[in-house]
Amino acid sequence: MxxxxxxxxxxxxxxxxxxxxxxxxxxxxxxxxxxxxxxxxxxxxxxxxxxxxxxxxxxxxxxxxxxxxxxxxxxxxxxxxxxxxxxxxxxxxxxxxxxxxxxxxxxxxxxxxxxxxxxxxxxxxxxxxxxxxxxxxxxxxxxxxxxxVAPAPQPRVVFLGAGMLDHAALPAMLDRLIAGDAPAVICLAAPDLPRPRSPAALAQRRIDLLAIEQAAWVLAGRDRRCLVVNSRTELDWAMRRRQLCVWAPSKMVLDAVDGPKASDGLSLAVWFAETMGALELCLIGTDDRVQAVVPVRRASMETPL
Incomplete structure (x- = not known):
């Protein structure tokens, strides 16, 4: 040389x-x-x-x-x-x-x-x-x-069910996530609103994913501390800086070789938590049964996270 x-x-x-x-x-x-x-x-x-x-x-x-x-x-x-x-x-x-x-x-x-x-x-x-x-x-x-090789950040993944974005305790819950002991990523359910229906499975999958992403942008618009992220690269960058993230699922789900089969918000949150090696998956605003390879905990807007 x-x-x-x-x-x-x-x-x-x-x-x-x-x-x-x-x-x-x-x-x-x-x-x-x-x-x-x-x-x-x-x-x-x-x-x-x-x-x-x-x-x-x-x-x-x-x-x-x-x-x-x-x-x-x-x-x-x-x-x-x-x-x-x-x-x-x-x-x-x-x-x-x-x-x-x-x-x-x-x-x-x-x-x-x-x-x-x-x-x-x-x-x-x-x-x-x-x-x-x-x-x-x-x-x-x-x-x-x-x-x-720095270990990838292990996030606390929090799933918010339908209607939770209008909960009066949402700002205080976000405060606790930001002050927590691990980077936090919020996953959302699609809004409980009518959405277009398509006979094509791939088209409907994209419609369902976009509905969740609309909810993510609603949350980010209400609280500027929330950063909407859609890629592994941006997630890694944001988590290392302890930025509160809201997951927009389309890119990771559609790019995945062995991605999730379902497109509802909770199924996607489970897949995301497992993919990211999350510390835990906290469920708020849903009573649905969940099986995951990461620890799952039910919580509320008022309980510590």
């Missing part, structure tokens, strides 16, 4: 193409530029007990399996780059930029789509210019592995 090749990673795409791995077609890239953080780092005594600005530039070559089709779950999200930085900065204090760069690259290359990572980290406060390191790493090149 030449210095020119490392520098080309951050250059114009035409120059980058000249530095493609031998024998391979040019790969797509995603990048993070001019990301500045205040960090305590350094081997010298004068760098201890104080922070200094670091600037991060990251380029990742990514593998594609078929067209993206404007689907966020088929790409490597930019958030995974900033999360890799955050995770390593929170792990422990290090002396060397080289160490930090290695660890961030290791973490990024655990992503399935990541093929090669280029990192530049610069200290902005150590002299009249920027002092830094540049590295490039290939997937599987360092040996650090499973211990870096």
């Amino acid at each position: 030449t210095t020119d090749e490392i520098r080309a990673a951050f250059a114009h795409p035409a120059l980058r193409a000249e530095m493609t791995l031998p024998g391979t077609a040019p790969l797509d890239r995603i990048s993070l530029r001019d990301h500045v953080r205040e960090v305590e780092i350094g081997a010298f005594q004068q760098e201890r007990g104080r922070t200094q600005r670091l600037r991060f530039d990251i380029v990742v070559e990514v593998l594609r399996e078929g067209p993206v089709d404007d689907d966020v779950d088929r790409i490597l999200s930019y958030d995974r780059l900033t999360e890799a930085i955050d995770a390593e900065l929170a792990s422990e204090r290090v002396n060397l930029l080289e160490t930090l760069a290695e660890r961030i690259a290791d973490r990024i290359l655990l992503e399935p789509q990541a093929a090669r990572a280029f990192l530049r980290i610069e200290k902005l406060d150590r002299g009249p210019g920027a002092l830094g390191v540049e590295i490039v790493r290939l997937k599987g090149g360092t040996g650090r592995g499973a211990e870096l």
